[in-house]
Amino acid sequence: MHAVAAIASERRRYALVGVSNRGVASFARPLLGVAGGADSGLGYGASSDDFSHVGQLVAVLDVDRTRAEAFVETIVPDGYPPVAVFGPDDVEEMLRTSRPDAVLVASPDHSHGRYILAALAAGVDVVSEKPMVATAAEAAEVLAAERTSTASVTVTHNFRYPARHRRIKELVAEGAIGRPLHVSYDHHVDVRHGASYFLRWNRRRADSGGLTVHKSTHHLDLIAWWLDDEPVRAYAVGGRDYYGPGSPHRPAGTTTPAELRERDPYHRAQAGSGAFPEPTGQARRGMFDLPYEVQYPASREMTLYDDEIDVEDHVAGLVTYAGGATAAYSVEFSAPWEGYRLAIRGTHGTIEAFVGRTPDGEALPGSGELVLRPLFGPARTIEVPTAAGGHDGADPLLRRDLFEGPDEESRRLGLMADARQGALAVATGEALWRSIEQGEPVDVPGLLRR
Ligand SMILES: NC(=O)c1ccc[n+]([C@@H]2O[C@H](COP(=O)([O-])OP(=O)(O)OC[C@H]3O[C@@H](n4cnc5c(N)ncnc54)[C@H](O)[C@@H]3O)[C@@H](O)[C@H]2O)c1
Structure with a gap:
């Protein structure tokens, strides 16, 4: 009895900001020790691992009280110590009364900044979901606040963690x-998957920073981490040519959202997959059947062609790095398959990788291949172990680093992203969309100095 109490009192106390799909699946449930969980197919990394021996969830904060209370009621196990519920204006009170050792920030991207700043001001560590914040200006504020705080920020750049990506880093x-x-x-x-972003908050720059921030920070951070370098300038072209009012896929002549959905090729392409929310006449529900009363009320019908969509859906960019390397980067959110093609060329050879699957999840021929081609010598296929768990096995390792501490490999590879790396990824993503708007290259670190 005493031993259990002693262990419990040593557990690190966590507060979750944003009772989001990601926050619940990836942080809250593992801390609560609630094993298993559905994977929505949208990449939230549902968990089957248990970190309740090292961490305790003490509070949640959300703009949606109904959702937060539904979380406490339906997901926090009976007998678990009380999990307090707070609203967005109560962050200081939450920090004072729930006394978290760390705040897990998993609300929409535009809101990260203020919660991170509040935690740093109170000397409380932060684990922020990527992107660390939605704008380079906020990233600069976080860096400045961290310099004067006793606490620090870690960013969940989980795309570093798949075995393939760690192996490339080593090579x-x-x-x-x-x-x-x-x-x-x-x-x-x-x-x-791509279309689903345009039926969620992610489709507005004011909420997500745009997809070059919200999504591309995964890729831009990964490239900088592989290169062990920092971005200098970015140039991009791109636009919105799949979604929004000007989409060539928008069915003509429809008068109601229901009719539009019926004739919409994206809706047809995802039928039965669960990728799109089904209209029910009630507030939308997310993973674990938690309602989004505030974010997606019944009255908010969203289609892929709404006027408020203001983010790019395809981008091609060029980034230069301080050490002299360059990256040609492209992304699009309406592709016939999901994955990437990679080549890293060096003075003595090339690393090539390809990952691809159909929307139904079927691996494309050659998917998973990682090849090292020395300039003078035979090519070598590099075997990479497959791993279970969200995001190609990344999320369980990320959680281990966050909740139990980094292991030897993690320290050696520098797997955990700090605030500066989080800030540079945001600034690079912002530089891409700003470059598209301005038609000229953008100074990436300069965005953090403005
Ligand atoms: N690392 C990854 O692979 C990964 C995957 C998915 C999402 N994410 C990140 O996780 C975060 C959450 O994304 P999601 O899609 O799971 O979110 P979500 O849409 O499922 O949930 C957002 C939650 O935040 C609440 N909310 C809205 N505005 C708020 C505010 N101002 N303050 C507090 N709470 C607010 C909403 O009510 C809702 O409960 C985002 O930062 C996203 O970029 C990361």
């Missing part, structure tokens, strides 16, 4: 291709 660091000169990285988000 580059070992000098397998000499000095890296150029990265070619093309990411494709399929017609189901």
Whole structure:
């Protein structure tokens, strides 16, 4: 009895900001020790691992009290110590009364900044979902606040964690291709997953920073981490040519959202997959059947062609790095398959990788291949173990690093992203959309100095 109490009192106390799909699946449930969970197919990384021996969830904060209370009622197990519920104006009170050792920030991207700043001001550590914040200006504020705080920020750049990506990091660091000169990285988000962003808050720049911030920070952080370098300038072209009012896929002549959905090729392409929310006449429900009374009330019908959509849905960019390397990066959110093609060229060889699957999840021929091609010598296929768990096995390892502490490999590879790396990823993503708007290259670190 005493031993149990002693262990319990040593557990690190966590507050979750944003009772989001991601926050619940990836942080809350593992901390609560609620094993298992559905994977929505949208990449939230549902968990089957249990960190209740090292961490305790003490509070949640959300703009949606009904949702937060439904979480406490239906997901927090009976007998668990009380989990307090707070609203968005109560962050200081939450920090004072619930005394978390760390705040897990998993609300929509535009809201991260103020919660991170409040936690840092109170000397409380932060784990922020990616992107760390939605704008470079907020990233600069976080960096400044961290400098004067006793606490620090860690950013969940989980795309570093899949075994393939860790192996590529090792190969580059070992000098397998000499000095890296150029990265070619093309990411494709399929017609189901890609379209789903345009039926959620992510579709407005004011909420997400745009998809070059919300989504591309995964890729831009990964490239900088592989190169062990920092971005300098970014140039991009791109636009919105799949979704929004000007979409060529918008069915003509429909008068109601229901009729539009009926004739919409994206809706047809995802039928039965669960990728799109089904209209029910009630507030939308997310994973674990939690309602979004505030974010997606019954009155808010969203279609892929709404006027408020203001983010790019395809981008092609060029990024230069301080050490002299360059990256050609592209992403689109309406592709026939999901995955990426990668080549990292160096003075002594090339690393090539390809990952691709159909919207139904069927691997494309050659998917998973990682090849090292020395300039003078035979090519070598590099075997990479497959791993269970969300995001290609990334999320369980990320959680281990966050909740139990990094292991030897994690420290050696520098797997955990800090605030500066989080800030640079945001600034690079912002530089891409600003470059599209301005038609000229943008100084990436300059965005953090404004
Ligand atoms: N690392 C990854 O692979 C990954 C995957 C998915 C999402 N994410 C990130 O996780 C975060 C949550 O995304 P999601 O799609 O799971 O969210 P979601 O849409 O499922 O939930 C958002 C939640 O935040 C609440 N909310 C809205 N505005 C708020 C505010 N101002 N303050 C507090 N709460 C507010 C909503 O009521 C809702 O409960 C985002 O930052 C997203 O980028 C990361």
